[in-house]
Amino acid sequence: xxxxxxxxxxxxxxxxxxxxxxxxxxxxxxxxxxxxxxxxxxxxxxxxxxxxxxxxxxxxxxxxxxxxxxxxxxxxxxxxxxxxxxxxxxxxxxxxxxxxxxxxxxxxxxxxxxxxxxxxxxxxxxxxxxxxxxxxxxxxxxxxxxxxxxxxxxxxxxxxxxxxxxxxxxxxxxxxxxxxxxxxxxxxxxxxxxxxxxxxxxxxxxxxxxxxxxxxxxxxx
Amino acid sequence: xxxxxxxxxxxxxxxxxxxxxxxxxxxxxxxxxxxxxxxxxxxxxxxxxxxxxxxxxxxxxxxxxxxxxxxxxxxxxxxxxxxxxxxxxxxxxxxxxxxxxxxxxxxxxxxxxxxxxxxxxxxxxxxxxxxxxxxxxxxxxxxxxxxxxxxxxxxxx
Numbered sequence: 005x006x007x008x009x010x011x012x013x014x015x016x017x018x019x020x021x022x023x024x025x026x027x028x029x030x031x032x033x034x035x036x037x038x039x040x041x042x043x044x045x046x047x048x049x050x051x052x053x054x055x056x057x058x059x060x061x062x063x064x065x066x067x068x069x070x071x072x073x074x075x076x077x078x079x080x081x082x083x084x085x086x087x088x089x090x091x092x093x094x095x096x097x098x099x100x101x102x103x104x105x106x107x108x109x110x111x112x113x114x115x116x117x118x119x120x121x122x123x124x125x126x127x128x129x130x131x132x133x134x135x136x137x138x139x140x141x142x143x144x145x146x147x148x149x150x151x152x153x154x155x156x157x158x159x160x161x162x163x164x165x166x167x168x169x170x171x172x173x174x175x176x177x178x179x180x181x182x183x184x185x186x187x188x189x190x191x192x193x194x195x196x197x198x199x200x201x202x203x204x205x206x207x208x209x210x211x212x213x214x215x216x217x218x219x220x221x222x223x224x225x
Numbered sequence: 226x227x228x229x230x231x232x233x234x235x236x237x238x239x240x241x242x243x244x245x246x247x248x249x250x251x252x253x254x255x256x257x258x259x260x261x262x263x264x265x266x267x268x269x270x271x272x273x274x275x276x277x278x279x280x281x282x283x284x285x286x287x288x289x290x291x292x293x294x295x296x297x298x299x300x301x302x303x304x305x306x307x308x309x310x311x312x313x314x315x316x317x318x319x320x321x322x323x324x325x326x327x328x329x330x331x332x333x334x335x336x337x338x339x340x341x342x343x344x345x346x347x348x349x350x351x352x353x354x355x356x357x358x359x360x361x362x363x364x365x366x367x368x369x370x371x372x373x374x375x376x377x378x379x380x381x382x
Contacts, residue, residue, distance in 0.1 A: 144276030149285045160281035161263055167276055 008076040017072045024052055024067040027080060034080050035089070035109060037096070037179060038130035039068040043139055046131050050092050051109070055079040064088055086113070094118050100128045101193050105179040110194055118193030126180060127157060133174035143167040146174060232257060233268040244273050247283060251290055260291045296331045296338035298376045300324075301355040305344030308351035312365055316352045317341065319366040323373060336377065 005016045010027050017026035022045060027034055037049035047069035054067045057077040064085065067078075079085060090113050097106050098120035106128075129148070134157060138144045145168040149158045159165050175181040236253045240246035247269075254265050261284050270277045284290045302308075302317050321327060324337050331338045345353055350362030354372055361372045 138276075144278060147276070147278035147282045149278075149282050151286045158278075160266075160277040165277055 006072045006074050008072055008074065008078065010078040011080055019072070021072050022068055023054060023056075023065075023070045023072055023076070023078055026072050027054075027067065027078070032080055034067055035112075036068060037105065037109075037128070038132060040132060040135075040177065043132065043135040045069045046135060049096065049128065049130050051089060051096075053085060053088055053092070055082050055085050089113065090115055095120060096128050097193050098122050099125050100180055101190050101195075102126065103128070103180040107195050115194065116192075120193075122190075122193045125156075128180070129155060129157070130179065132177045132179070133157060136173045136177045141169065141171055141173055143169060230264070230268050233265045234272060237269060237272045242273060244275055247273065247275075247280065248287075251280070251284060255290055259295045259297075260293060263292075294331065294335070297336050298357050299338050299340065299355075300373075301340050301342045301345070302328075303343075303345045303351065303353040303355070304341045305348065305351075307348035308344075308353055311351040313352040315366045316354065316364055316369060319369040320354070320373070323369060337373075 006019050006021075007014065007016050008023075008026070009015070010023070010030060011032060013030060015026060015030055017029070024034055024036065024039065034052045034054065037051045038046050039049075039052060045068045047066040050066050052067045053064045054070075055078070056063055056065045056070065057079070058073065058075060067080070093106065093109050093113060094115060097103075097110060097115075097118050100106060101118075101122055101124055131148070134147055137146050145165040146157055146159055148155055150156060159168075233254065236257070237250055239253070240250055250269060250273075251261060254269070255261055258265065266280050266284065267277065270280055284292060300320060302313060302320060304313050304317070317328070320339060324332055324339055326332055326337070326339050328339050328341045342355070345355055345360070347353055347360060347362065350360065352364055354361045354364040354369070356372065356376055361368075364372055
């Protein structure tokens with residue numbers, strides 16, 4: 005067992021666990037995007053960043069890929085973390101404005117303007133679909149192709165691969181396909197619709213929750 | 226070009242069907258056919274028992290690999306900073322005019338493929354044109370015709 009401090013709470017976690025897992029076990033919500041409990045940690049979206057202190061040093065790390073260490077002091081919602089997280093979500097929205105998951109996240113964080121040029125690629129390269137296909141379906145029909153700014157998820161030679169079983173898992177797990185934002189005109193890259201229609205409230209049982217409380221109530225994972 | 230399956234099998238067996246040698250296998254196929262034919266890649270996927278997309282991802286990731294047939298001679302023009310200020314854009318225009326193709330394309334007779342690179346590390350010799358790995362330093366627009374002639378045997382208009 006490893007002893008560490010998360011948001012002032014001294015907790016014990018299993019060796020080899022990640023900080024995100026340890027925090028979730030304690031009921032601390034860290035917003036995530038590319039993390040899924042059934043898939044391997046990937047650390048692509050950086051939304052789950054936390055402030056890590058060990059000794060005098062402080063740094064920002066993605067909690068989903070950060071293994072717990074003895075004597076770690078973690079802050080999941082400090083001023084610095086909130087500021088950087090906002091920036092990350094802004095960047096993600098700039099490359100993919102039509103995602104409800106992202107728009108909800110922006111509304112929750114109080115982002116009211118995207119400072120970057122919007123280039124809609126319809127994908128944030130979180131790798132969920134690729135990992136789902138490879139790890140859960142044991143298929144490997146889709147993957148990343150090209151590199152740099154032209155990197156994208158695709159099938160080989162743009163034909164349906166023989167490995168594909170049409171399970172639809174890639175679409176189901178995608179934060180853009182599954183929960184597409186249908187707002188017609190985005191103002192400064194933000195729809196603001198959900199923010200206006202369903203104001204963000206704090207759930208009575210927990211504080212500082214990251215999921216928006218919509219008309220259907222709190223979404224429990 | 227139709228892919229010869231026996232040839233691909235010979236290349237993969239040279240690496241004992243080792244998945245870690247995928248890049249080396251692709252390099253060998255590339256030097257055999259001058260590009261990566263789809264049939265050959267499917268053959269490699271079958272023989273190494275790995276998903277096609279893994280090979281496709283690598284083939285599209287590295288610029289050294291091409292999925293389109295490439296010409297006999299590869300003409301790379303350095304567009305790095307040093308070559309740029311020494312007049313590489315004018316050289317590129319001249320080569321484009323003479324070969325009648327844009328960067329990334331291949332001439333119809335499959336003799337030349339034109340591409341641009343972003344520094345070949347010999348900035349003092351700029352503007353540089355590299356043909357089949359041979360460096361031709363100081364190739365301004367006026368020297369393009371002479372340089373290309375070495376590889377055609379006949380003058381290109």
